[in-house]
Amino acid sequence: MSPGVLAAVQFSWLAVLPLGIVALAAVAVLLAGARAGQDQGEALGWFSAAALAAAALPVLASLGRSRLAFDGTVAVDAYSVYFELVILFASAMTVLISLRYVAEMGLAPGEYYALVLFAALGMMLMAAADDLILIFLGLETMSLAVYALAGFARRQARSAEAALKYFLLGAFSTGFLLYGIALIYGAAGTLKLEPLRAALAAGTDHRTLLLCGVGLVLIGFAFKVAAVPFHMWTPDAYEGAPTPIAGFMAVGVKLASFAAFLRVFGLHLGALAPTWTAVVWVVAALTMTAGNLIALAQQSLKRMLAYSAIAHAGYLLVGMAAGSNEAAGAILYYLLGYAFTNLGAFAVVVALERRGVEHESIADLRGLGARAPGLSAALALLLLSLTGMPPLAGFVGKLYLFKAALDSGLVWLVVIAVLNSVVSAYYYLRVLVAVYMQEGGVAVAPLAARPALLVAVGAAVLGTVLIGVFPAPYVAAAGAALRSALSLSSPGPLALIAR
Amino acid sequence: MPAWLFTFVAVLAVLGALGVILQRNPVHSLLALVLVLSLIAVLFIALGAVALGFLQAIVYVGAIMVLFLFVIWLLNLETEPREGGRLLVKLAAAVLAAMLAAELAALAWRAAPGGAAAAGALHQGANYGSMAALAKVLMGEYLLAFEVTSVLLLAAVVGAVALARKDPGAGPQSSTPGRLEPPLR
Missing domain, CATH: 1.10.287 (Helix Hairpins)
Structure with missing residues (x-):
């Protein structure tokens, strides 16, 4: 083989520089963690957060220089930049929320932060990958790290159970995804998304095989975004996992999964849209309804947030079912607001927990408004945003999402979604009733004693308000991200799905 | 691949496969499985899939078989008592075997004319x-x-x-710090 063969491949390591930074930081944290004592855990956490911030710089630098790298397997476009930035932010928030928690719970800090960084790397890869194999590898890197993190407090039976359930069901769902990818490869003859799109446009002789593959991949993604009927693992995994990790699972995993889901199905499987949008329609309706109805009955704040995360996945699937450019832009915007709001909510739950004391039942929150007014106000604001109260991020997100779905003619689905939003108000407001209008509950340590957590809650509240009150720049960014991904895919007209 | 070589290797492989299920000592079954997998590696190489053949030898015959052996010794498996097995299991096995045989027959029947030429067309370049x-x-x-x-x-x-690993540090439930507790199972 001549040396020229390798020279012909465009390596462009710059495209994966952010991934490299995160990977190196993970290894560094791991090595330092082996020597560091328990009291140096916070330093490792700060280093991890700094590394995540540093990785955001090359991501930002690649903005406006859209291209395909590594032989068309990695897309560097505004879409990947958008998701990578939100994922880096979510990961850094998770680290900040974890700082005191890891120390108090006696978790091994080196492995903990290294696994968070590995998971962040997998998520970023899922957002940037333009190749089914890379998406799969990113998903597995993320999942394996998160399985381990879910069971990290392994002295608690709940945590071990959460990890085992999550691992078994997750491995099962990965099997679906991988088998689907294999069938798509068999039908279309390629794993790269650009050639796949071209092959679909040209028509294939193996339509049945292709549809089987697409269906299996759809199931794989539905597991990861916790859509009904593949949601069974979610509440147990969130409840058992260390609370910061539950937030990471609710936000990071969902962000990355939707990034890949939207890129594969919206951008590249658009030719098959009439078939898969029908399935997504049903899944969206089921997910919203089941998530919200079961959330009504929850007594634990963490479980309630888990079912709420399922319900929000349902709203996002409404956008997938609509399948228009506007809906895709709305999904991107919604995910941004969702990330801020949910990370904040889980940060508040962390603030309420303390060493050895389970403090997460809604009844424990009674009278919190008088004892910790700042924390209560933050919780109230975040829950109102999750409900969809104007002018917060959750409201504007739902507005764009449902409007886009209406424009696509999904009247009944939007009716179901709006009814569900009304139902959801009950369980979110129930928490606020306990906080402000009831007596009793458990004492809570002041937030000011935990600066990292204070910063995280503050950032989440600020983001939730800003994104909601001044939505224009974020909507524009989401739209630009989508257009960038589309123009990279096809120089032709900018249409997500030809209807 | 010459026909005599194929016949020789294939017959040996089938005999080895029979050995896997007929031996009563699990270690003997395992050694028979090593034989089968090695012979399949030979078949791969003879068909031109050199890389696949060597990977088969390294990964299956090497790594996975050693793992199997470890598990057998770890669990201290004794010679399996020969028992009848349940009727339903036997029936299911018979149906599955019949399906496989039918598939094989269908393949052989459809591939018969020009089979060799079609196989040759798969060899894209040296x-x-x-x-x-x-x-x-x-x-x-x-x-x-x-x-x-x-x-x-x-x-x-x-x-x-x-x-x-054994001790992740003092957990929230450990009453005395530093005391080793058995890991949760």
């Missing part, structure tokens, strides 16, 4: 199935996937060790 061809794809087109796989494995190892 590099087909070689290590060089595999390396070219792995180090070129799928370089990033190759590198990411190493990160994936590292994450998996770190996760497994973090979950399995």
Whole structure:
């Protein structure tokens, strides 16, 4: 083989520089963690957060220089930049929320932060990958790290159970995804998304095989975004996992999964849209309804947030079912607001927990408004945003999402979604009733004693308000991200799905 | 591949496969399985899939068989008592075997005319199935996937060790700090 063969491949390591930074930081944290004592855990956490911030710089630098790298397997476009930035932010928030928690719970800090960084790397890869194999590898890197993190407090039976359930069901769902990818490869003859799109446009002789593959991949993604009927693992995994990790699972995993889901199905499987949008329609309706109805009955704040995360996945699937450019832009915007709001909510739950004391039942929150007014106000604001109260991020997100779905003619689905939003108000407001209008509950340590957590809650509240009150720049960014991904895919007209 | 070589290797492989299920000592079954997998590696190489053949030998005959052997010794498996087995299981096995046989017959019947020519058409160039061809794809087109796989494995190892090692530090439930507690099972 001549040396020229390798020279012909465009390596462009710059495209994966952010991934490299995160990977190196993970290894560094791991090595330092082996020597560091328990009291140096916070330093490792700060280093991890700094590394995540540093990785955001090359991501930002690649903005406006859209291209395909590594032989068309990695897309560097505004879409990947958008998701990578939100994922880096979510990961850094998770680290900040974890700082005191890891120390108090006696978790091994080196492995903990290294696994968070590995998971962040997998998520970023899922957002940037333009190749089914890379998406799969990113998903597995993320999942394996998160399985381990879910069971990290392994002295608690709940945590071990959460990890085992999550691992078994997750491995099962990965099997679906991988088998689907294999069938798509068999039908279309390629794993790269650009050639796949071209092959679909040209028509294939193996339509049945292709549809089987697409269906299996759809199931794989539905597991990861916790859509009904593949949601069974979610509440147990969130409840058992260390609370910061539950937030990471609710936000990071969902962000990355939707990034890949939207890129594969919206951008590249658009030719098959009439078939898969029908399935997504049903899944969206089921997910919203089941998530919200079961959330009504929850007594634990963490479980309630888990079912709420399922319900929000349902709203996002409404956008997938609509399948228009506007809906895709709305999904991107919604995910941004969702990330801020949910990370904040889980940060508040962390603030309420303390060493050895389970403090997460809604009844424990009674009278919190008088004892910790700042924390209560933050919780109230975040829950109102999750409900969809104007002018917060959750409201504007739902507005764009449902409007886009209406424009696509999904009247009944939007009716179901709006009814569900009304139902959801009950369980979110129930928490606020306990906080402000009831007596009793458990004492809570002041937030000011935990600066990292204070910063995280503050950032989440600020983001939730800003994104909601001044939505224009974020909507524009989401739209630009989508257009960038589309123009990279096809120089032709900018249409997500030809209807 | 000459017909006599194929016949020789194939018959040996089938005999080995019979040995796997007929031996009563699990270690003997395992050794028969090693024989079968090695012979399949030979078949792969003879068909031109050199890289696949060597991978088969390294991964299956080498790594996985050693793992099997460890598990057998770890669990201290005794010679299996020969028992009848349940009727339903036997029935299911018979149906599955019949389906496989039917599939094989259908393949043989459909592939009969010009089968060799079709197989020859699969050999795209002299590099087909070689290590060089595999390396070219792995180090070129799928370089990033190759590198990411190493990160994936590292994450998996770190996760497994973090979950399995003996003492992760003083947990919230340990009354006396520093005391070793048995890991949760």
